[in-house]
Amino acid sequence: MAPPTLPASTLAELSDRFLRDIYSIPEGEKIKVCLQCGTCSASCPTSYAMDYTPREIIAAFRAGMLDRVLRSNTVWMCASCYSCTVRCPGGIKLTDIMYELKRLGIEYGLYAKGAKAPVLSKEFVKIVDKYGKNDELLLLGNFYMKTNPFGLARMAPLGLKLFARGRLPLRPSKVKGHEDITRIMKRLESKEAK
Amino acid sequence: MEYTYYPGCSLEISAKAYDVSARNVARALDANLVELEDWNCCGATNYMSVRELRSFVISARNLALAEKQKRDLVTACSACYTTLNKTHRYMETNGKLKEQINDALSTADLKYDGTIRVRHLLDVLINDVGIEAIAAKAKVSLKGLRVVPYYGCQLTRPFGTFDDPESPTSMDRLFGALGAEVVDFSLKTKCCGGMLMTTAEPVALKLVRNLLDLSAKSDADCVVTPCPLCQFNLDAYQDRVNSMFRSHFSIPVLYFTQIVGVALGLSEKEILLGKEIVPAKRVLSSYVGGQL
Numbered sequence: 245m246a247p248p249t250l251p252a253s254t255l256a257e258l259s260d261r262f263l264r265d266i267y268s269i270p271e272g273e274k275i276k277v278c279l280q281c282g283t284c285s286a287s288c289p290t291s292y293a294m295d296y297t298p299r300e301i302i303a304a305f306r307a308g309m310l311d312r313v314l315r316s317n318t319v320w321m322c323a324s325c326y327s328c329t330v331r332c333p334g335g336i337k338l339t340d341i342m343y344e345l346k347r348l349g350i351e352y353g354l355y356a357k358g359a360k361a362p363v364l365s366k367e368f369v370k371i372v373d374k375y376g377k378n379d380e381l382l383l384l385g386n387f388y389m390k391t392n393p394f395g396l397a398r399m400a401p402l403g404l405k406l407f408a409r410g411r412l413p414l415r416p417s418k419v420k421g422h423e424d425i426t427r428i429m430k431r432l433e434s435k436e437a438k
Numbered sequence: 439m440e441y442t443y444y445p446g447c448s449l450e451i452s453a454k455a456y457d458v459s460a461r462n463v464a465r466a467l468d469a470n471l472v473e474l475e476d477w478n479c480c481g482a483t484n485y486m487s488v489r490e491l492r493s494f495v496i497s498a499r500n501l502a503l504a505e506k507q508k509r510d511l512v513t514a515c516s517a518c519y520t521t522l523n524k525t526h527r528y529m530e531t532n533g534k535l536k537e538q539i540n541d542a543l544s545t546a547d548l549k550y551d552g553t554i555r556v557r558h559l560l561d562v563l564i565n566d567v568g569i570e571a572i573a574a575k576a577k578v579s580l581k582g583l584r585v586v587p588y589y590g591c592q593l594t595r596p597f598g599t600f601d602d603p604e605s606p607t608s609m610d611r612l613f614g615a616l617g618a619e620v621v622d623f624s625l626k627t628k629c630c631g632g633m634l635m636t637t638a639e640p641v642a643l644k645l646v647r648n649l650l651d652l653s654a655k656s657d658a659d660c661v662v663t664p665c666p667l668c669q670f671n672l673d674a675y676q677d678r679v680n681s682m683f684r685s686h687f688s689i690p691v692l693y694f695t696q697i698v699g700v701a702l703g704l705s706e707k708e709i710l711l712g713k714e715i716v717p718a719k720r721v722l723s724s725y726v727g728g729q730l
Contacts, residue, residue: 265490270531289629293641321638324483325629326520326595330603339596346487361487361637368484372496376478378447387636402674402715406452409713413451419478424546428499431545432492435538 250311254352258310262348269340277334278302284328284338294318298328298338301345310345314354319345320361360391373429376419381412439566441557442509443471444500446518446666447479453515453666455710459695460514460559462708466699467567467575471512474504480521483633494535495542497525501556502548514559514695516665517632520592523556523599558593560664560694561600564608573615577703578725580618585697586658587613588649589626590668603627609662609694616701621656625649630671640682646671647679650687659721660690662697669693673715690718700725 250258266272285297295316296304304313313319319342328338346365349355355362367386371379388396406412419425441464449457464471477500479485485493500522504511513519529536530552540549563572587609594603601608604627610620630649631642649672653661663669673691680687691714699709705727706712711719719726 268532268535270528289645290631290634290638290641293638321634321641323591323629323632323634323642325591325632326603327591327629329596330598337596343486343490347490350488361633364633364637365484365487368482369488372479372481372485377450378479378482380447380452384636402677405715406674409715410454411452411713417450420476421478421546424548425478425496425499427545428495428542429492431542432495435541436491 255308255311258348258352259305259308262305262310262344265344265348266341269337269344271335271337272340274334274336275302275341278336279334281333283331283333284336287327287331288322289325289327290321290323294321298342301341311354314345314349314352315356317356317359319349320355320359322346360387363387363390371416373425375416376422376425377417379413379416382416439468440470440472440509441512441562442504442507442554443473444477444480444504444511444513444518444522445473446513446515448515448517448666448670452670453693455713456514456666456669456693456695459693459699459704459709462704463563463695463699463702464559466702466704467563467572469562469567472507472509474500474507474511477503480518482517482521486521491535491538494525494528495539497521498529498539498543498550499546499548501526501554502543502550505550505554508554510555510557510562512557512559512562514664514666514693516558516590516592517667519556519558520595520597523597526552526556527597558600558664560593560608563698564612565600569612569615572612572698572702576616576701578701578727580613580616580697580701580725582619583617583721583725584619584621584657584659585613586621586623586653586656586661587626588623588653588661588663588668588672590663590665591627591629591632593664594627609664612694613662613697616698618697621653621658623652623656625652630668632667632671635671635675639678642671643675643679643682646675647683647685650676650679650689651685653689654687658689660692660697660718662692662694664694666693669714676716688716690714690716690721692718703727
């Protein structure tokens with residue numbers, strides 16, 4: 245695992261941001277009651293593939309090592325199945341915490357080198373911002389071009405089967421009220437800038 | 439009964455068979471689905487991973503448009519269902535968030551007060567139409583068809599609105615009432631990997647393998663799901679599971695509306711049968727368009 249290389253001030257800022265954002269979600273303050281029982285990790289279908297399990301995320305945060313978690317594959321292995329969230333005896337919304345960590349990772353540029361999931365999410369946002377809807381073919385095309393162009397060739401046989409069954413889009417469908425969405429986004433941008 | 443219908447991006451293309459069968463089943467059950475005019479993407483899990491407020495606003499535009507129609511907003515996609523529901527609930531409990539979202543929406547003359555409900559089509563079928571009423575309208579008995587009711591994650595989690603978050607029974611009861619042999623499937627709400635199939639394929643393939651393996655061991659004729667992503671991962675990636683694990687799975691994966699459609703006597707066209715990668719026609723041939 246890479247040692248923390250963030251300056252202490254950035255790390256402190258990161259921790260503050262994390263807590264502030266988590267507290268702003270409904271019942272977010274319940275993170276304080278985590279007793280490290282590990283129900284979340286045991287319930288998680290992908291924790292076996294994570295560098296740090298969900299329980300360890302909270303332990304790492306308390307130890308001031310949030311940046312290590314962000315730099316690992318951990319949060320991007322979360323498939324948002326919400327098993328941890330419904331089982332946590334303390335009512336902690338682990339899945340929301342995962343989302344928050346994904347966002348912080350993207351914002352601070354802290355994620356594992358070569359991580360594919362942040363690329364997919366960012367490409368998804370670009371498409372939705374542009375068209376108002378997702379376009380599966382465009383999304384996968386852009387994703388593979390950025391992460392693994394050879395992966396496209398590997399996807400081709402499945403792509404052809406889907407195409408033959410009319411399950412691939414020919415062109416992106418655009419929302420009519422797209423200008424509305426652009427206006428809404430501009431408004432948010434101006435607020436965020438403040 | 440009239441509802442505002444939100445198809446979502448997947449149902450427009452890759453899960454077209456879900457959309458077609460959902461509309462036809464609803465029509466046959468006198469539940470009128472009126473498509474939401476000019477809906478946009480719900481934001482899904484991906485948008486939420488990048489920008490929080492924006493993803494809520496994107497999602498809330500649909501809620502605001504739907505609220506004008508004063509009807510429940512119904513979707514058949516589990517991911518859209520959870521995302522739209524989450525936006526609705528978080529706006530309800532967080533006044534500041536609601537204010538921020540409505541401020542952004544106001545630039546498009548929209549506002550969401552939270553007066554409608556977001557519902558899954560399965561909920562509508564079970565709780566508004568009712569299992570008995572559906573069974574009474576059935577034209578074909580599903581007797582002898584062994585189905586795995588696979589619910590996936592986001593239908594019942596995190597909110598558990600109309601069924602248990604971990605042990606739901608809606609589809610079990612529905613298919614049972616239609617004559618099918620329903621497998622008591624212990625992995626019914628285990629994750630299929632979702633978008634990890636694209637970003638961490640081996641991890642997701644393993645999850646899908648577990649689901650297919652138990653389905654095969656249960657002698658299932660087909661797996662039935664209320665989620666487009668679950669259908670896609672189990673159906674389109676079955677070949678890849680087979681090559682990774684040297685297995686020989688060949689289990690058709692259907693949308694729950696297709697199975698209900700078969701029972702209601704709908705034709706192959708009306709449930710858009712044949713668009714699945716693992717063909718389902720063989721296991722359904724003696725039922726589709728048949729007689730009770």
